[in-house]
Amino acid sequence: MSSRLVQLLGDTVRQQRESRDLSxxxxxxxxGVSQAMVARVERGDRSPGLPLLERLLAAMDVQLTVAVEPLDAHLDATMAGLAARPIADRIDExxxxRLLDRLGDLPHVISGGTAALLQGAPIPVDAxxxxxxxxxxxxxxKWLLASYGQRWNARWGEFGGVFVEPEEPGEHRWRTRYGEIRAAMCDELPDAVEVRHGDRGYRVxxxxxxEIADPRAADLLRRYRERRIRQRSAATDD
Known part of the structure; x- marks a missing residue:
């Protein structure tokens, strides 16, 4: 089984579990399996056989369906859908x-995929x-503790069980009562520009x-632009 498919199956199990607020x-x-087995499946460390996968999904009252599509077509469809949506809807989603309001006067600059979203980039953003x-x-x-923050535990593939302080080793990723937040810790805040949506400004x-700092965002944007060029070329040929 390809590493991409193994990770996709692991992500599916994790998403279904978290949507039901199950540990x-x-x-x-x-x-009827071990917690370590669930963790390995979700991390993509283990290629789950169909019986194991079916047991995990059935325990959550869902089942696996199979379909085929062009390679990475789901990304193209997702980005096309995002491009058609108002940015205000994506901000609300x-x-x-709400999360920025709760950060209050803590100095920060919006970065990564969130900054790209606010500048109109149709890339998936989940935090x-x-x-x-x-x-x-x-x-x-202090804010994380007040917000009931739980830090991402890469060892177990779930939030919780590790110290929340950024100084502690591990990914700078937390789930809070206001949503997930990911931090790029730096000596000085990066240069920022202001973008406005509605009556609110955002420093991004x-x-x-x-695109220089975030390879994933750069790859997605490049893919989207190349697909748009191909579509325009095909329309011209017709």
Whole structure:
């Protein structure tokens, strides 16, 4: 089984589990397997056989369906759909304004995919990304604790079980009561520009800098632009 498919199946199990507010231990108990097995499947460390996959999904009252599509067609369809949606809807879906309001006067600049979204880029964004200075890490930690933040635990493939402080080793990714937040900790905040949507302004890393610093965002934007060029070329040929 390809590594991409293994990771896709693992992500599917994790998304279904989290949408039901189940811990890995609870899912393991329902499916009659070990918690370590669930963690390995979700991390993509193990290629799950169909019987195991069916047990995990059945424990959540869902089942696996199979379909075929052109390679990475789901990305093209997702980005085409995002391009057609108002940015205001995507801001609301991300719960961005509420999270930023709760950050209050903590110095930050919106970065990564979130900055790209605010500048009109049709790339998938599932968490608010910000740049925060190391000198403000104690204030950030205090905010995380007040917001019931749980840090991403890469070892177990779920949130929780590790210290929330940015100084502690691990990914700078937390789930809070206001949504998921990912931080790029830095010595100084990057240069920013302001973009406005409605009556609100956002300080964001310029799109060209996002593409330099974020390989995933750069790859998605390049793919989207190349597809648009092919579509225009095909329309001209017709």
């Amino acid at each position: 890995q231990q609870k899912l393991a108990s329902l499916a 991300l719960n961005l304004d 608010t990304e910000v740049a925060i200075r190391w000198r403000d890490s104690k204030r950030f930690t 890393v310029p799109l060209v800098e996002v």
